[in-house]
Amino acid sequence: MSRFFSVSQPLLGNLRNEVRPAQRTISIPKAHPGYKKALQITKSHTKRVWSSTPVRQIDFRSPQRDISSHQLIKGPKVKGARTSPSHWLVLGAPLKKILSDLTKRPQHPNQIPVSSRRSKSAIMRSYVQVITTPTADTPGTTLLLHFDNKRYMIGNVSEGTQRACIQQKIGLAKLEDILLTGKTSWQNNGGLLGMILTVADVLITKAASLKENPGKGKKRRIGDTNDEEPKRVKIYAAENMNHLLATARRFIFRKGMPLDIIESQDFASAADAFAPSWSDSNIQVWAMDVVPDQSLSHHTRKRSHEEISGDETSEYSKQDVMSFDGKLEETAEQREDRYNQIRKGVIGHMFDSTWQMDALVSKKLSEVKMPAAIFVRNEAGKIEEYKGPLPSSDQYVPDIDVLVRNPWPGARIESLPPTSRSTISRSYIIKNYPQRGKFDPKAAKELGVKPGSSFRDLTMGKSVVTEAGTTVTPDMVMSPERVGGAFAVVELPSADYIEGLLNQKEWSSEKVMEGVKAIYWILGEGVFADERLAAFRAKYSHLKHIISSVDCCPDNIAFQSATVAELKLHLVDSERFPIPAYNNNLPSDASKSTDWIKAQVEDVLQLGESREAKEDKVAPKPFDAAKVLVELQSSANPGAPNWLDKEVLQLSQAAQKRIIDPEYLAKLAKVQEDIPCKDAELITLGTGSSVPSKYRNVSATLLRVPGVGNYLFDCGENTLGQLKRVFGDEMPQVLRDLKVIWISHLHADHHLGTVSVLRAWHEETSRHEETKSNSIIVSSEDGMLGWLSEYSHVEDFGYSRVKSLRLSHGNTWTNNFSSEEIDAYGLSSIVACQVTHCHQALAVVLKFPNGFSVAYSGDCRPSAEFARIGKGATVLIHEATFDNELEGDAIAKKHSTTANALWVAKKMEARRILLTHFSQRYQKIPVMDNSDDQIAIVAFDYMRCKVGDFAKVAEFRPALLKLYENEAGDE
Template sequence: MFHFPYCNYCRTLFALPLRFYSTRKNSNLEQILISMPKDPKHISEAQKQRKKIKEKLAKYVPGRVTLQVLGTGAPGAPRSLYVFSDQSRYLFNCGEGTQRLAHEHKMKLSKLEHIFVTQPLWRNIGGLPGVALTIQDVGVPQITLHGPQGLEEIFTATRRFVIIRDLQIDVADTNGTNIFEDSVMAVQYVPLLRYIEDDMQDGVSDLPTIGESIEENSDNHKSVQMGSHEMSEASTSTRSRRSRRRSRSRQRSPRHNSAQDFEDDDTDYYAHERKRHRSRDRRRSRSRSSSANRPASPIKKLSDISRKLQETKEEGISMAYICRLKPRPGALCLEKCVQYGVPAGPLLGKLKSGNDVLLEDGTLVRSVDVCEPNDPGPIFIVIDCPSEDYIDSLLNNDRFRKHQAQATCDEDVAYLVVHFTPKNVMENPRYQYWMEQFTPSTFHLAMNDLNTCMGSISVHRIQYKLNLLSNRIFPLLGDRGTECIQEENISEGNSSIKRMKVENGVNSVNNEGKTPPLITADSLEKLSVKSVPPSPTPSSVISPFTFFNMHLRPRKGIDRSGEIKLTPEQYIEECMAADGFSEALNELQNKLLKEYKNITIAPYPKIIFLGTGSCIPNKTRNTSGILLQINEYLNVLLDCGEGTYGQIVRFFGKEKADVIVANTRAVYISHLHADHHIGLIGFLQGRKRALCNIKTDENPIFLLAPRQIIPWLTFYDKCFENINTDYEIVPNNELLFEDHRLSPSIENRLLSTLNMSTITTCFVRHCPNAFGVSFQLSSGKKITYSGDTMPSNNLIKIGMNSDLLIHEATMEDELAEEAVFKMHSTTSQAISIGEEMQAKFIMLTHFSQRYAKLPRFNENITSNVGIAFDNMQVCLDELPLLHHFYPILRMMFAEHCEELENKAVKRQLRMERKRDASRNRSNSPEKVRELSPQQTTSKNA
């Protein structure tokens, strides 16, 4: 029996059975749906098409090149610089959260071919897995990574939970004299080494500087780098003391780093999904098996690649990039050609090619008179100086001197320097001295914690709308770093636009509130004096917002007109413009007012939903993350998808987020799919910074997770960054309700730290090593979390009589078959589990990203069922109030709900066509002739 879609806001259309649309002879809807394309292009076809386009465009030097800020590097935000031209795209650094920003702002990643990374640290590579999956899905055939040695092994380490099948990942050789070059630009690799003062006093101060080791090249576009052997020798010889300190630090780790911890995890966590794909298309599966990135194919063990990466980690090389655009001839000015009397035809082509022409009347027309000046190609430099130990590499490097004030010609002067360098290093007098060696015309762009913009508009847009319903449950976000435009009514009845003050931003707005499209180098000084607050950094440093543009060609200059801005009144007006919304809002407010008078709300425990979407983040729902606030000073994090730390900063604001993160004493990971744990490293590093900022003793956090997470974390610790002392592992299988193995001493310390009486886990029906968990607080409250699972009897057992069940509801009820294939639950299934365990309240979360704003649900959403949103906070006593929100939520997201209903109609029609086609085939004359008389009689019977 099929579910008939029903729409409360448009009853006349969707109250009819679906069969009405499929049987009505003159149904325009049916014809539209039937004529729609059924299958998207195959990835391989998209890849072939892109290769053809690339080969065609590679013959020409692009006429448009722009640097665009995607992630500003603000606390909690990724740092990523996007460079795009008419032909291709380049990304400099790819921090965690880059994928989500690219999705929200519709960045065309289909042309992305090269990613340049300064250092293989999480702040630079945390977004690589997500971006790789995205560009794979849009048909990009291959991607090239540029950076220190071993950078590509991040994909080897994450191969079990980040599945790359159709994307070839190449690695550029950045050693020796190699230079990357294509039709857009040439890039020199400049390694920066760290020199430690204590080690130099030990007898290594006579090492040659980098500048002394560089050999000059006659070509101004290409300079020879220091050899790889020399780099390694200079780096490791200065690190013996620091290496010993790190070794001692690891010995103090609360975890055990045995050889067993570093063994490969051979579990296939996506086997259930791949089985479905293989059954659909075995030929495609066989072609994929040749890919080196496919997990099923022979790959290197983690232990085999650890040595190379450990050497890279010890050397600590930070790669700088000197980029010069390819020279481009000046464009032909047709107006000048007309003035000189040049006729249309081949003479124009000769002039454009730089040749002078003689007209029929004897007039000599010179190419320089009718063409714009040639563009030799501006230079921009990308710098990441991680600490003060690297400043000597900058000061002593002749590569940079060639593009500073000592440059032999104007063409070699750097037009822009992009600083991924942290704020505290940029404030160092020696670093500022190095910056001052550039000419006054050189721009400096800061991509670091000097900035405040976190990059998202959609998150604020939906929060302003939900805040209309309840400022307790949907508070306005603590992130105040993005420029906000508000209307201010004045006494005369007119309105003017004002901009809220933002720290550390170069304001490009004039007195009328208009944004000039371009800021030239000549006007920057005047602008900076008026707009930039006092700062120890040079006044020429620009602090950008997301979508800040620096045009390099054809016209050079700053363009701030596209920077993101918030317009709260516009978001509110979008809601209030809906028919009947204002009345419905007043009715809701009156109901809530009465309800709050009749109940007493305990402030804790409190649940804050940081991510309520599945699979990949989108602009309104991040991947899984839930903050359980047990009391004012104690928090537990349930799952940690990509960008979870950024969600905390966005919700609380930077200062309060430090306190929240520092007071988080445990992280629970339900299973090892990337959308549930890939943000863990970023969270651990954010917590370390928070502890340092508030000057609190550093205590390792409890990590309740599948034991199989250990190889990944140990590998990252050994080969990328030290994180081993930041957590203490408590395997989930040692907390099983039927097989409790955790030692009493650890369990007592765990429970007392978390103010709980019991913590119980169980295996659930999802991927291997997937767990559900139930927390019994010391106050007596019981909270159960399903993680990802199909309906599970084990979860019912451990969650009996819960005060709150947080259960995944990935699919709507009509997609029950798809839910089985992906081993998820539907809305009704999740509710049924809560009813069987007699939970007082059921909170649904982990929705498919097709339900970006509101999931599609039936009338079984009762008063004890809630729908989770990102940045939603609720106390247990407030849960019964949530059912009052559903009618107005349908009204608020009416367009989205209508789209879901239309898709349901289309899906139902498609199913009916398949059934009809199947019946026609079984009853066809050819089929009947093949049957014997006895078989025909049996079939008719």
Template sequence: MQKLSSITRLKLKSRFQNLRNSLRKAIKAFPRKEGYTFPPHPARLFPLPTQYILENKNSLLVSPKSSRELTKFENRKRFLILRENQGNVYHSVKYRRPTNDRRARHHRPGDLVKMRNYIQFLTTPTVDTPGTTLLLHFDNKRYLIGNIAEGTQRACVQGKIGLMKVGEVFMTGKVDWASTGGMLGMILTLADATSTSREAQFQHESAKMQKKGALAAKPEKAFLNIHGGENLTHLLATARRFVFRNGMPLYTNEYRPDREQRTNWNPSWSDDNIKVWAMAIKSEKKAKRHGKRRHDEISGDSPDGSLAEKSQDLLLKEARELQDREDNKHQIRKSVVSSMFDSDWKLDTLHSMKLKDVRMPAAIFIRDSDGKIQRYQGPKPGGVQEVPDIEVLTRKPWPGALVESLPPTKPSTSSVSYIIKNYPQRGKFNAKEAERLNVKRGADYQTLVSGRSVIATDGTTVTPEQVLGEGKEGTGVAILEVPDVSYIKGLLAREEWKSEEVMAGVELVIWILGPGVLADPSVQKFMEEHKKFTHIVSSQDNSPNYLAFSSAAAQAIRLHLLDSERFPIPSFSNASQPPSQPVPYLKAKLGKTMLLEPKFEIQDEKCIPYLDTEQVVKEADPEVLALANEARKEIMSPEYQAKLDEVQKDIPCKDAEVITLGTGSALPSKYRNVSATLLRIPEYGNYLFDAGENTLGQMRRVFGKDLPGVLSNLKAIWISHLHADHHLGTASVIKAWHEETSKNEATRNNKLAIASDHGMIHWLTEYSEVEHYGFERLELIEMTPAVNNLYEEFTPAQTEAFGLSSIQACQVSHCHGALAVAFNFPNGFKVAYSGDCRPSQDFVRIGQGATLLIHEATFDDELQGDAIAKKHSTTSEAMNIGKGMGARRILLTHFSQRYQKIPVMDSEVTDQVAIVAFDYMKVKISDFSKIAAFRPALLKLYEEKE
């Protein structure tokens, strides 16, 4: 057997995965062989195509890159590893403690550890944050529990919640967009932050080691585990075309009702800090059918004959085969997710292939006569001209994007809840008593502390109970999500409530309840019968619609003081209906903290107060208000109005209104949400250009009680490209439209047009297998790339349904599949939308004569280098596009979240007017000049902000 002198020499291509439940069938006995060093307990091997995982009696660990990440065996001295591509050759290496701060400190569960830990509410239900998110805090690790709904990431930014140490996410409830809509954005942010931190750590260590004349080791990758219900892995895998990160391996662990085979009360999952019991609950509600039924389902016959005629053995065999097929499908999905987050793919790698085999659109290169790589300029696949038979160089897509389709699935109605407990704390070791019992000092003391008996020097057996004081049961919390009343019976009937082993130490029950569930007598009765627990309820029924994003709301109020017509105050309410009689629960509040160890305690003093809107008004700068008052006087004068009427008398649809729902780039920030712009045209309907995360929440803030009418009149959504900040709010907007229009007979059969690149259309199609969100009512318009002209002419029937006469798009320089677009209406109104891009003459061409140009201006002119490097536009570049088009009105948006600066714009009444967008702004085409008149007040306001 080969021994390794250093653990850094082990370069295994294996990855850490929690396979305790999903891979039990794959366990093979680990044979003992003469001459090999083995741990005191038999280890077992989990074989996978590229992963080898060892499990022993206590726990399992695997190494992504080095053995420092392997689980220790009980003797803490040696590990057993199957090295890839070397057959059954096993290596042993010495134990070394991990040095990565993000990893849990190794200690045996049950050691006497006085670790302070608590659980805190990061979000409670509002229109900004529709889900409930909890943070379980340990000094060495963080756990997110509950919903990762849209708006969660922005709430963390607002609350200055650091997420760098998050290693586990426990999703509660169903796997649908309402519960998981913020998950993909959160993962991307965590991966980027982790990668940046890891690189900074490496640079710091390199500098230190260089002084010593040595090389620094690359820091190990931190990983993220996401636990949840059925279809969690499938949901993540649907994002493979637009999510790729290689800085943070990600793994999923699904809990399903049909997989629960509990023969004991061992936890579903555990680490060095906590033990977790997952409870997957089935709904008692019958699932609705969507789509056509097969003939055999209608007739009641099965393909192989009546079920009654089948033997029990045959039924069991078929069930096993079905289970094996499902397991294979699930492994395919897990493999796709693994390729999305733990791949060695690099952007700058070029591959040789025949030109005819290149999949467009793609960047194509050739080598010239000197062997230098140059851009290929000849005929391309998909064009009019025949392509030559030559070898070219091109980049291959990242591995996940090569998977054309996923194994089919169907929406699941199961909901997951958890019971989470700290480890018991052993009593204090009595050294005097151990000495009296003739226990040898040193290793035997440690053995007794770890819970095992020893043989004393006089030959007697000494047990831990003889030398350890009274221990303390670890404090626990149950987090129970009940989406609707159909889950109540299944949850309350769980055997866990009767298990002393599971419930010992549980002090707190946190309820995450859907509408109407809180009033159910069964829930109230359960709380009354279990008064020994502290019950806290988070529900739409008892949570006020406070302003969760207080910084953005305060800014909106300041803008409202300048111009109340164009800057509305976001709709909100801090009032909550008090209960008519005493209730057996506490109400969840933002920031509410429950200390678990060393002693259970409710800490209401950490609750975050609601935004004091009156105080924001009182603190308004008098100089800013004076400038705004001058602007109001100017735009109300008859001379100004006459001049304005003259210059815009030929503009069609002057009453069309633009609502800027999200005006920031890349990530949601305290002051700006990510991209979304709504256009309301009285004659035709409402049109949404991009829908970044939490677009629906922004709409609810802007329109309040008027939102149902706005949704009912929504005709089309355009998605410019597949970057997360432009489309992760699409599914929730579609579902809200579907639910609203389904209420009315007149709108029940309406369609909603979705126009975008193939990738977005494919994602909507795949996601429809996870949730019924109205996909069957969509009119999908795939803008298939041609040479440089994408055109969709509408039929009279389509124009009647969607209000558009045509859509024209062009490819732009930003990312794969990025498109700019022009929407044309029958009355001559035309809107051109850039999405994200460098300045494009093709866009100028298709946008000629636009009534309105909406163009990104991510960077100020002084940061043009950044704009070029990141394939965005500056303020002046966007203005020049507008001039080239002859656009009558220009709206600049998508500003960098790092550089909060108001571009200097002309405030004169002219034939072409440009303004800057702010979140929640509502401006008619005829009022662009009026907004521009407030430029001095706006500059002064943001001067104070800076």
């Protein structure tokens, strides 16, 4: 037999010296170029340590003349290991890199037995904290399971979840597992993409910091993960989560954060019907998938661990998955498996790719998709930028060889395999491991046991023999083992799911239910009142039943810091800055029964026992705007959150007097008499850049033209929630009047709220006979519209009623509306041009039949072409991400400064300018010079300003400058 090198992934018992059979083995023949190097590195980099973290095994399956036996884990025992604790081998970094390249995928959680995952001696704090309940700000319910070494997010990751974490100062560096409940839908998971991006950035930044400062990391404890290896984030969800994530391949790309998606079908069948679906070093999890009563329970094939762990790194996933064609004789299950491999391969490209931005590929000039940076080699062979004519020019252009950057792998995948909508709703039972009893040193001494190693052996579950020859067993000196704390998270989207949930076998299992303290119920509207749930609560009356539902939870303010900022602005100018709509009262039909508790943000349920464990924590009182307004005007504590400088109020009062002065109003009316639609209103819903922050949400601006319609410029995450806070009871009418959604470019902070807004529009207009046949325009570039189309296979959000306006190729594009379309949408034309920011970034001008027009820049560097197509615009909405002294940052990141935006406004001859999309790092009011013809103001979240009131807002600039004088950078 020829000599070969083998890499396998065994499971080593924590309290027993044993090696469980490896499930996957990759063999390297002796002739392989990496064989000698691996052999050499193994010899010099293998060492002994005490650890509880499983590692990969080195096994040579032929005579080992080159390596001494003490370096090997071979056969059922570890040679040279002491009896307790377990003896492990840790591989040096160079070998780990080789093994990582060869095996890539980690052990699937199902494969690791509970006994080998965690020592009963490990006692850590563990508790469940409520992060969100159903409100306008946060439509879903999110829980955080805390362990000292790790965090788990459980429930929904709806829009607004990320911002709620910021508000509550919840760090994400230790978040590795997300357990999603309910159906795969945007209402439940609309914040997941943004959350993944944030987690990826946190983990990548942390990894880079550790690489630069290897000694900076905290001292590792038993159970901690290895910070030197890329952290894997695992998402457990119902069907179609792979498809949902893969639809985002055109606008999400991160390197160095492997992402694993485990759907319903990925749990392999176990011999024990009550075995957990999966487990890790902290918890055991039982997943319960339920379908509604009217659905036929479709068969879901259970796949083996080998299939699951091989999905993302199979050879198929490395290929260019452009075609979905398979073998003609394949079964439906085989086809779906193949489709899922394609989706998982796409996700692998999105989060763990080796793509390099600086890599250039050769193409013919005619094949280059514009806009793109084009390079050529000069006569000396050096690369330089191509500045010659393009094929679109009128003159003849030779089709020369040029160099362009290859787009990231996900962008090259034109479409995904089809999927079907799933009705499965996921719930969980989650358990801690048992905790060992408390050691009684006094009793041990009385039995003749001497302190030291004998004490340690007894705490580890081993008997010892005293000098007198007496055998002392652990039960003689240890209190009884404590049952691990447990809880359930149940989601019922509608009453149709109740029967299937109550019939789950886990409820009747003593093994599964042992230690369960509480059930968190995430209920759809109208489900709570069902008598079957009341009977279930009565049967399990010894448990806490914590209800999270719109039927039971008030519409509290979730983003309190942003609301305090808005209330300060309200005291400055109450007309333009209204108090956000909210309601702290329980819904009128909420039950007065005492057998349940309403879920509240920051509620804590303690699970694990430790010296640091505390009683269950009760949530603080909800935000009360009236109380805060009083505090803002009366607080004598400068610098406190609820404090407002008296000078701000004085400056505000002076401005209020000016704008109601008859002489001022007469002059204003005269200089504005030629401006059309002075009563058109701009509502700035999100004015921050990049990611949601404590004070500003991401991009969205609504234009309301009375008697004509509503128009939305960009639609960042949680735009729907911002609309609800601004309009309150007006919200249904606002949705019915919505005509057009414009998305400027395919960056996450500009469009991840679109599905929610479209669904809300679809549901509201479908209720009324006069609007149920209406359509809505979504206009953008191909990638955005393709994303909506692909996601429509996951759920019905009204896509069939969307009229897509796709931009054709070229630098400028115009869509003129017919008379019938003018009646339907209120617009005479939409004109757009490409701008410098990202691929196919666009600026737009909406033109109305009466001469009113609004120009919107999206994200971009200043553009002369945009100024040309928007010539004479009534209103210009332009990004001003950076202040003027940060011009270098603006150029590097392809954004604009305040001065850049005002330059465009001057070239465009726009009458009114609204500056928005500010860097979240800089809370600063720019200094601007206004004239009667051109007035520029700064946008804030929740601001409502009519076109005819821009001049009035400008009068409050001294007060605003003073207000934000000392509030910069508090994010």
